[in-house]
Amino acid sequence: MFGHPVGLWYLAFAEAWERFSYYGMQTLLVLYMVSQLLQPGHVENVAGFAQFRAVVEGVYGPLSTQGLASAIFGIYTGLVYLTPVLGGLIADRWLGRTRTILLGGTLMTIGHFLMAFDASFFWALLCLAIGTGCFKGNIAVQVGSLYAPEDNARADAFQIFYLGISAGVIASPLVCGTLGEVYGWHYGFTAAGIGMAAGVGIYLAGARFLPVDPPIVRRTQETRVRLSRADWRILALLLAMLPVLALALLGNQQIFNAYMVWAQSSFDFSLLGRTMPTSWLITFDAAASVAMLALSVLFWRLWSRRFPEPDEITKLVVGAVLTVLAFLVLATGAAQADEGARISLWWAVAFHVINSIGFAHLVPVALALYVRMAPKAIGATIVGVFYLHLFVANNLVGWAGTRLEAMSADRFWLAHAVVAGVSALILFGLQWPIKRAMAKTAAEPWRPDV
Structure with missing residues (x-):
């Protein structure tokens, strides 16, 4: 189809439904906890809640309903970025990619439907976190496996694949968010479960068009490699950048958490005589992200025709500075509001x-x-390690969100701008050591030592 293997389209549509289910549930999660689950009459029914709260408050201190919801959100989304490591191990060592993806999709489907019951809330989150880890990384590997190593169409394939992701992210708040906020929370979670089941069905339907899993090799002796001094300097810099990137993305990840609670009570959602659901902000954010990513690529292409295009570390500084500006705008808007x-x-x-x-930068x-x-x-290991910054960022999101009620809104968002500003300064200072390390690496050949 359009010059690509048919299997690509099955994978893209399966991933679109998986992202529909994931972001549909995540859009509702904090609003649902604050408005219903953690309220009297419901919270007593959640299995293991008293023990869980005792552990969390042992770390965070006493928490209000909103603070506890924020902490739960941070722990859950943090786990989502750890479990792909587990999913990769399961696929490589035991089940293979196809069966691991099916296991992940099944667990996610079960998790969404378990959200319909108060008692199974924590089991639902556990199924969703493990299921996402099994599904997310392995399906992307299968996309690449459809193409020969020298086939340049692979880049186009991943663009198509990510278009499916974007479609799911944009549609899910409109469907799941509207159903959950307007008709009942469990209708939204059920829609997410149906979406995930559809994704599994599409994946099974296209199984005959997908690449065969490579044989599982049980190694008795692991291959060891010797890194040069320049490699160790590079590794140290990459590891040092992880917490800096986490600080830069703290505000962006907060959009699904404290921002939703604050927005629900702070923005005028009147639109054409009707009240717009809060969750539609996520759809707008996803659409804006896709549009700004495309425009950013176009901008730098046009820029490069007349001026040298900046390297990656410089663009990261630009991205952090723009994040500061975004949260200054939000803090200014919050300051404009009178009481109530x-x-x-x-x-x-x-x-x-x-x-x-x-975010595009x-x-x-x-x-x-x-x-x-x-x-x-x-x-490959470094690419896996890269995603740990999102694990750190989401745990920081949970902690920072617990401060929403203790601070005025303008100071709360100003604090996010300050954190992004700190990351911009550190990234600016890292430009020179990173450039020097890369230059030395280019001069030193890589020699494996088995």
Whole structure:
């Protein structure tokens, strides 16, 4: 189809439904916990809640309902970025990619439907976290396996694949968010479960068009490699950048957490005589992210015709600075509100557009930098390590979100701008050591030592 293997389209549509289910559930999660699950009459029914709260408050201190919801969100989304390591091990060592993907899709489907019951809330989150880890990384590997190593169509294939992701992210708040907020929370979670079941069905339907799993090799002696001094310097810099990237992305990841709770009570959602669901902000954010990513690529292509295009580390500084500007806009909007008054949605529009431009210069650019800098001997491992910054960021999101009620809204968002500003300064200072390390790596050949 259009010059690509048929299997690509099955994988793209399966991933679109998986992202539909994942982001549909995540959009509702904090609003659901604050509005219903953690309220009297429901929270007593959650299995293991008392023990879980005792552990969490032992770390965070006493928490309000909103603070506890924020902490749960941070722990859950943090686990989502750890479990792909487990999913990779399961696929490589035991089940193979196809069966691991099916296991992940099945667990996610079960998790979404378990959200319909108060008692099974934590089991639902566990199924979703493990299921996402089994599904997410392995299906992307299968996309690459459809093409020969020298086939340049692979890049186009991943663009098509990510279009499926974007479609799922944009549609899920409109469907799951609207059903959950307007008709009942469990309708939204059920829609997410149906979407995940559809994804599994599409994957099974296209199984005959997918690449055969490579044989599982049980190694008795692991291959060891010797890194040069330049490689070790590169590795140290890449590891040092992880917490800096986490700080830069703290505000962006907060959009699904404290931002949703604050937005629900702060923005005027009147639109054409009707009240717009809060979750539609996520759809706008996803659409803005896709548009700003495309426009950013176009901008730098046009820029390069007359001026040298900046390297990745410089673009990361630009992204962090734009994130600072976005949260300054949000803090200014929050300061405009009188006690009990609601502020215009144009503040949200300005925030999401500027933040999306910043995001376009952060995660995609950082991934490109890690791929470029990673020592050849451990390149795949470094790419896996890269995603740990999102684990750190989401745990910080959970902690920071617990401060929403203790601070005025303008100071809360100003604090996010300050954190992004700190990351911008550190990234600016890292430009020279990174450039020097890369120059020395280029001069030293890589020699494996088996």
